[in-house]
Amino acid sequence: MTxxxxxxxxxxxRTYRFKAEPRRTLADALREDCGLTGTHLGCEHGVxxxxxxxxxxxxxxxxxxxxxxxxxxxxxTVEGLASGSxxxxxxxxxxxxxxxxxxxxxxxxxxxxxxxxxxxxxPSDEELTDILSSNLCRCTGYKNIFSAxxxxxxxxxxxxxx
Amino acid sequence: xxxxxxxxQRKETKVFGKRVPRLEDLPLVKxxxxxxxxxxFPHQLYMRVVRSPIAHxxxxxxxxxxxxxxxxxxxxxxxxxxxxxPLIDFRDPSAEALMPYRQPLLAKDRVRYVxxxxxxxxxxxxxxxxxxxxxxxxxxxxxxxxxxxxxDCASFAPGISTExxxxxxxxxxxxxxxxxxxxxxxxxxxxxxxxxxxxxCRGAIGRYDAAQDVLELxxxxxxxxxxxxxMARYFQRSSASVQLYELHVGGGFGVRGELYPExxxxxxxxxxxxxxxxxxxxxxxxxxxxxxxxxxxHRVRAAVDQTGRILALSDVFFHDQGAYVxxxxxxxxxxxxxxxxxxxxxxxxxxxxxxRLTNKTPAATYRxxxxxxxxxxxxxxxxxxxxxxxxDRIEVRRRNLIPSADMPYTRxxxxxxxxxxxxxxxxxxxxxxxIDRFGWDELQKTIRVRRAQGEFVGAGxxxxxxxxxxxxxxxxxxxxxxMGFVEVVTGGASVGQGFETAMAQICAETLGVDYRRIRVxxxxxxxxxxxxxxxxxxxxxxxxxxxHAAATNVRDLALKHASVLLQAPAELLxxxxxxxxxxxxxxxxxxxxxxxSRQLSPGPEAIARGTNGLSCEGWFYADHMTYPYGVHxxxxxxDGETGQVFVERYxxxxxxxxxxxxxxxxxxxxxxxxxxxxxxxxEQFRYSDTGQPLSLNFAEYLIPTAHEVPDVEVIVAEDAxxxxxxxxxxxxxxxxxxxxxxxxxxxxxxxxxIPGAITSLPITPAKLKALLKNRRDNSNGDxx
Ligand code: FES
Ligand code: FES
Numbered sequence: 001m002t003x004x005x006x007x008x009x010x011x012x013x014r015t016y017r018f019k020a021e022p023r024r025t026l027a028d029a030l031r032e033d034c035g036l037t038g039t040h041l042g043c044e045h046g047v048x049x050x051x052x053x054x055x056x057x058x059x060x061x062x063x064x065x066x067x068x069x070x071x072x073x074x075x076x077t078v079e080g081l082a083s084g085s086x087x088x089x090x091x092x093x094x095x096x097x098x099x100x101x102x103x104x105x106x107x108x109x110x111x112x113x114x115x116x117x118x119x120x121x122x123p124s125d126e127e128l129t130d131i132l133s134s135n136l137c138r139c140t141g142y143k144n145i146f147s148a149x150x151x152x153x154x155x156x157x158x159x160x161x162x
Numbered sequence: 163x164x165x166x167x168x169x170x171q172r173k174e175t176k177v178f179g180k181r182v183p184r185l186e187d188l189p190l191v192k193x194x195x196x197x198x199x200x201x202x203f204p205h206q207l208y209m210r211v212v213r214s215p216i217a218h219x220x221x222x223x224x225x226x227x228x229x230x231x232x233x234x235x236x237x238x239x240x241x242x243x244x245x246x247x248p249l250i251d252f253r254d255p256s257a258e259a260l261m262p263y264r265q266p267l268l269a270k271d272r273v274r275y276v277x278x279x280x281x282x283x284x285x286x287x288x289x290x291x292x293x294x295x296x297x298x299x300x301x302x303x304x305x306x307x308x309x310x311x312x313x314d315c316a317s318f319a320p321g322i323s324t325e326x327x328x329x330x331x332x333x334x335x336x337x338x339x340x341x342x343x344x345x346x347x348x349x350x351x352x353x354x355x356x357x358x359x360x361x362x363c364r365g366a367i368g369r370y371d372a373a374q375d376v377l378e379l380x381x382x383x384x385x386x387x388x389x390x391x392x393m394a395r396y397f398q399r400s401s402a403s404v405q406l407y408e409l410h411v412g413g414g415f416g417v418r419g420e421l422y423p424e425x426x427x428x429x430x431x432x433x434x435x436x437x438x439x440x441x442x443x444x445x446x447x448x449x450x451x452x453x454x455x456x457x458x459x460h461r462v463r464a465a466v467d468q469t470g471r472i473l474a475l476s477d478v479f480f481h482d483q484g485a486y487v488x489x490x491x492x493x494x495x496x497x498x499x500x501x502x503x504x505x506x507x508x509x510x511x512x513x514x515x516x517x518r519l520t521n522k523t524p525a526a527t528y529r530x531x532x533x534x535x536x537x538x539x540x541x542x543x544x545x546x547x548x549x550x551x552x553x554d555r556i557e558v559r560r561r562n563l564i565p566s567a568d569m570p571y572t573r574x575x576x577x578x579x580x581x582x583x584x585x586x587x588x589x590x591x592x593x594x595x596x597i598d599r600f601g602w603d604e605l606q607k608t609i610r611v612r613r614a615q616g617e618f619v620g621a622g623x624x625x626x627x628x629x630x631x632x633x634x635x636x637x638x639x640x641x642x643x644x645m646g647f648v649e650v651v652t653g654g655a656s657v658g659q660g661f662e663t664a665m666a667q668i669c670a671e672t673l674g675v676d677y678r679r680i681r682v683x684x685x686x687x688x689x690x691x692x693x694x695x696x697x698x699x700x701x702x703x704x705x706x707x708x709x710h711a712a713a714t715n716v717r718d719l720a721l722k723h724a725s726v727l728l729q730a731p732a733e734l735l736x737x738x739x740x741x742x743x744x745x746x747x748x749x750x751x752x753x754x755x756x757x758x759s760r761q762l763s764p765g766p767e768a769i770a771r772g773t774n775g776l777s778c779e780g781w782f783y784a785d786h787m788t789y790p791y792g793v794h795x796x797x798x799x800x801d802g803e804t805g806q807v808f809v810e811r812y813x814x815x816x817x818x819x820x821x822x823x824x825x826x827x828x829x830x831x832x833x834x835x836x837x838x839x840x841x842x843x844x845e846q847f848r849y850s851d852t853g854q855p856l857s858l859n860f861a862e863y864l865i866p867t868a869h870e871v872p873d874v875e876v877i878v879a880e881d882a883x884x885x886x887x888x889x890x891x892x893x894x895x896x897x898x899x900x901x902x903x904x905x906x907x908x909x910x911x912x913x914x915x916i917p918g919a920i921t922s923l924p925i926t927p928a929k930l931k932a933l934l935k936n937r938r939d940n941s942n943g944d945x946x
Contacts, residue, residue, distance in 0.1 A: 021289065023289070024289075031199075031200070036193070037193070037196075037197075037199070037200035038192070038193015038194065038195075039193070040197070040199075040361075040362070040412075041199065042361045042362065042363070042412075042445065043445040043859070043860050044444055044445060045445065045446075045859050045860065045861075047859065047860035047861060048361060048445075048860060050361055077193065078191075078192070078193030079192065079193045079194075081192075081193075082192055087191065087192075091191040091192065094187070094191050095183050095184070095187040095188070095191060096183065098183075098184065098825050098826070098828075098829050100187060100190055100191065101413075101658045101659060101660065101829060101830075101833060102360070102361070102362070102410070102411060102412045102413045102414075102657065102658025102659075103186070103187070103190030103191070103195055103410065103412070103658065104195075104197065104360070104361045104362045104410075104412030104413060104658075105361050105412075106190055106191055107193045110191065129868050129869060130869075132867075132868040133867040133868040133869040134867075136361060136860070136865050136867060137361065138358075138359065138360055138361045138413050138415070138833075138836075138837070138865065139361075139413055139658060139829075139833045140829060140832065140833050140836075141832035141833045141834075141835055141836035141871045141874060142836070142867075142868040142871050143832055143871070143873055143874060144829065144832070145868070146868065
């Protein structure tokens with residue numbers, strides 16, 4: 001339809017350059033042009049949060065943004081959480097607390113928690129429920145996601161590597 | 163009983179019954195899972211479906227000229243282009259009467275629901291396919307839509323009505339029982355239309371490998387081997403030339419993994435166009451195209467004696483099937499009838515199900531199909547019996563439960579083509595345990611105090627009976643490689659429920675190896691000839707026991723050969739952590755399973771010995787299903803102003819016979835409760851009078867969030883291991899969901915102080931506000 005433009009994205013500390021139409025969503029660009037398919041698409045209308053990534057420290061819905069709008073920002077996706085083979089405390093906690101079943105919503109919840117805990121490392125239970133209620137999970141009933149984030153927050157506050 | 167034999171074999175590695183972490187999780191938390199949308203093939207095309215915007219009408223013309231000229235378009239199909247393809251078949255043999263109601267790949271000259279595929283566009287990218295699809299224009303002459311399954315039947319096609327079949331089962335002298343009853347309790351009840359709605363939408367990639375003449379479908383789920391048979395039949399190909407591949411599946415819940423028009427279309431197109439064809443559903447499509455479920459209207463009656471004992475039960479219901487009969491046939495309505503009496507002794511019973519078509523998205527199974535509906539009906543009825551006779555709700559249940567002494571209990575009904583024989587259970591025992599644990603009696607006092615302060619609070623209860631482990635059989639091959647790693651090839655499937663971990667735990671325990679050294683294969687039709695998959699909570703029971711059988715065979719084989727090498731009788735040997743040694747003398751001579759595997763590998767000696775590596779097949783057969791059961795308890799508060807329901811406490815006690823991994827079982831139960839709550843309070847596919855769907859995004863179709871789902875207390879009971887399988891397992895996938903509608907209704911009744919007030923699900927704030935207003939108006943006038 002429209003002509004492709006040059007796009008450059010900074011994701012997980014790496015720069016990706018590619019050509020795409022201006023209407024290409026950030027989520028599609030991450031998935032198709034950067035090959036980072038951990039960012040999932042559950043609704044493409046901004047409700048489910050499975051596409052949540054961190055953009056300059058804010059959790060954003062990658063389905064609601066165009067890739068061109070994300071240029072110049074520092075993006076972190078779920079693939080950027082672990083350092084090498086060392087899982088992030090959130091990832092470990094999700095496994096330990098059985099906070100995933102099918103795992104489709106998991107990247108979105110991890111990125112949501114990761115960005116929010118960076119802003120508020122010690123949320124109250126009510127605050128945490130509020131935060132988690134912005135994403136949907138159809139398998140777990142949320143209880144274990146809540147426990148996992150809580151446990152990870154504890155561990156992160158107590159000096160574990162970020 | 164045979165269940166006694168199992169524990170002695172299970173003591174070595176102690177992983178059965180343990181809360182070990184799941185094998186599935188690592189790639190998923192790293193974002194390295196591979197869901198179908200994540201997979202691409204070189205030179206693939208993208209398919210976009212053009213769907214009917216009209217609920218009922220005659221197609222007079224489809225204009226795709228403009229679309230054909232759009233950039234990147236390779237082909238556009240309407241029905242005329244694929245007219246030789248038949249209607250989509252049922253998975254299991256179904257009643258002849260249902261045949262004309264099957265769905266075509268693309269509508270021929272009639273459209274019957276909004277969302278029905280009428281054309282497909284194949285293009286070079288997903289964006290271009292969508293652009294072109296917008297340019298396809300269908301001229302449709304509207305016909306009056308038929309939207310009410312309770313109304314008089316209409317015509318589906320010339321000479322055939324919208325009611326293909328009336329299902330009927332029962333036993334005993336119904337008129338006699340009603341004539342002699344102390345009293346009759348009668349209710350009209352309904353369950354709203356809702357469904358699984360997994361977080362991952364559907365997707366499918368068809369790929370035809372011309373070099374090998376093999377047709378591949380990627381993104382299969384649930385029942386890949388059964389679907390291969392259907393596919394092979396459909397395309398008139400040998401089974402060996404059709405392969406289905408399961409990838410990661412983002413939730414199944416009954417809807418994912420059935421064969422829909424799109425699955426056939428990507429396959430057909432890959433053969434015709436000679437390129438892989440990828441289709442990924444979007445959420446709007448999902449909510450108008452993927453199987454819906456549940457919607458039923460019941461008229462139920464019970465004849466009871468003065469003590470509240472049920473003498474007879476009669477239920478007539480209308481099942482809203484939507485526009486076509488899909489792969490399940492009339493299974494949901496059939497299950498509703500077969501399972502409706504639940505855990506109660508019902509001496510006389512009749513269930514009649516009017517299976518009816520309407521102009522809505524077709525319906526089929528969703529987690530606890532027929533039982534979520536039937537439990538709501540039955541438990542509402544039991545509450546009504548208690549209210550009518552002035553008896554306690556729990557006492558009435560107690561009086562009617564089937565005693566454990568009566569097990570196995572033949573119901574004289576069928577479900578899923580097998581006779582319902584309840585295998586084992588201590589229903590009254592679990593009821594007592596759960597009300598004690600919930601603190602039911604003390605809770606009544608708190609409730610009274612809070613009510614006196616003007617709050618609308620109440621407690622509710624529901625009992626459920628589930629079924630699981632549908633046969634007839636499953637096979638598994640367990641092989642140990644020279645490094646001592648184990649591969650378990652199953653015909654099962656995983657929809658995210660922890661299948662790999664559970665199978666690995668069973669194998670590990672039986673064989674004596676670390677479960678983390680076990681790789682479990684599922685959903686790959688090219689790896690195994692026979693299997694059924696994961697539906698109806700069958701996987702852990704059927705595939706699990708086949709794993710047990712195969713691993714036992716491998717163990718026996720290993721010990722037999724080790725006994726020669728270690729010069730000790732096999733009975734004195736044991737396998738711990740993959741090492742064979744004499745029991746109780748770990749310092750003696752040993753040999754690893756890897757070494758044994760090498761020695762047994764194919765070759766002249768092995769042939770002489772009659773072995774073919776350290777590898778064995780195992781089978782498990784079951785004539786009958788096994789029946790998990792349990793109790794749901796709820797404490798709710800209703801906001802008198804807004805009519806909103808707050809679930810303050812929720813408990814499920816669920817007997818699963820034996821829990822392979824209690825952590826996974828609890829996860830299944832809690833997840834089931836969340837889905838059940840959705841159907842009880844929020845979720846509904848609504849339609850306008852003209853048949854326009856009104857729930858096409860997540861703002862209109864409301865899935866519970868972290869705010870709505872309470873902290874669910876779970877009792878995983880193992881009171882009644884199933885005598886039908888060596889591991890004693892019953893399925894755990896559905897019981898968390900089954901009783902929720904019933905328990906919440908019971909609690910809301912109690913909270914607003916109007917017994918029997920809730921007659922339909924979901925219980926929306928608008929309904930409750932109206933009930934509360936009525937209540938106020940009545941109490942302002944005379945007493946109710
Ligand atoms: S896919 Fe972005 S919010 Fe659902
Ligand atoms: S784990 Fe399946 S949607 Fe959350």
